[in-house]
Structures are given as C-alpha cells and as structure tokens.
Amino acid sequence: MIHGESFKPIIAEAAKLAVGEENIYERVFIFELLKDKNDPNAVAGAVGFSVREPKFYVFKAKAVLLATGGATLLFRPRSTGEAAGRTWYAIFDTGSGYYMGLKAGAMLTQFEHRFIPFRFKDGYGPVG
Numbered sequence: 421m422i423h424g425e426s427f428k429p430i431i432a433e434a435a436k437l438a439v440g441e442e443n444i445y446e447r448v449f450i451f452e453l454l455k456d457k458n459d460p461n462a463v464a465g466a467v468g469f470s471v472r473e474p475k476f477y478v479f480k481a482k483a484v485l486l487a488t489g490g491a492t493l494l495f496r497p498r499s500t501g502e503a504a505g506r507t508w509y510a511i512f513d514t515g516s517g518y519y520m521g522l523k524a525g526a527m528l529t530q531f532e533h534r535f536i537p538f539r540f541k542d543g544y545g546p547v548g
Contacts, residue, residue, distance in 0.1 A: 445477065447470060447471045447472050448468045448469065448470055448471070448477055449468050449469055449470075449471050450466045450467070450468035450520070451467065451468055451469070451520075452466065452467040452468075452520070452523075453465070453466050453467075453484065453486070453520050453521075453523070453524040454466060454467060454478075454480075455524060455525075460525070461525065463481075463484040463524050464480060464481065464484070465478065465479045465480040465481050465484065466478075466479045466481075466484065467479075486517050486520060486521055487517070488516055488517030488520070
C-alpha cells in the first residue's frame with residue numbers, strides 16, 4: 421500500500437534542496453494576497469506574519485501559487501480509528517485559501533464536490 425506520510429518527508433527534502441533553505445519561510449501565516457497595480461486580474465504577492473516571532477512579511481512575486489489545501493475540516497469524516505487521522509484529512513484545511521482567492525477576484529467553481537474516501541478490501545483511501 422502507498423502511504424502519503426512516507427513520501428511527504430522525501431518530497432519536502434528534495435524541494436528544500438531545489439529552492440534553497442534561505443528561500444523557505446516556515447510558520448508564516450499569510451492573510452492577504454496583493455494585487456498587481458498594473459493588472460487588476462493578477463496577484464503580485466502576499467502579506468503575512470510569523471506565528472513565533474514579532475515579524476511582519478511582505479512577499480513580492482512574478483507568480484503566486486495558492487496551495488493552502490481544500491476545506492476538509494468543514495466536514496468531519498465518518499471514518500473511525502486510524503482512518504480519521506490519515507494525511508488526506510489535513511487539520512489546517514479550513515477553507516482559508518478559498519477565501520483569499522475569492523477576495524483577490526478568482527472565479528471559484530465546482531464547490532459541489534465533497535471528498536469521500538473509497539473503501540475497498542483491506543484498505544481505504546483517496547483512490548479513484
């Protein structure tokens with residue numbers, strides 16, 4: 421069986437080496453996207469603050485990827501035991517990315533989708 425928790429540290433280490441540790445900011449809470457003054461349909465950065473230190477960050481960028489996750493915590497899984505804590509039920513997916521995208525002017529579609537893990541013999545998970 422494939423377990424996401426096994427792959428995440430490997431992928432994170434490869435990404436850290438590719439980007440460079442000096443370009444990685446951890447424990448920064450992004451709360452606002454910055455619009456491009458020359459193009460009202462583009463995002464040019466983000467604003468956030470450190471959750472550990474009294475620091476405020478303004479990030480400028482040529483491109484912004486909003487990858488905060490979905491909104492899995494809005495719906496509680498019916499799974500019990502081990503299945504309730506699997507990696508696809510991310511505890512931080514509260515819909516904040518949807519809010520930031522909507523506030524920045526993104527068109528949000530297909531919100532009728534709700535993730536339900538398929539169950540199959542000897543396992544369960546995000547398959548199909």
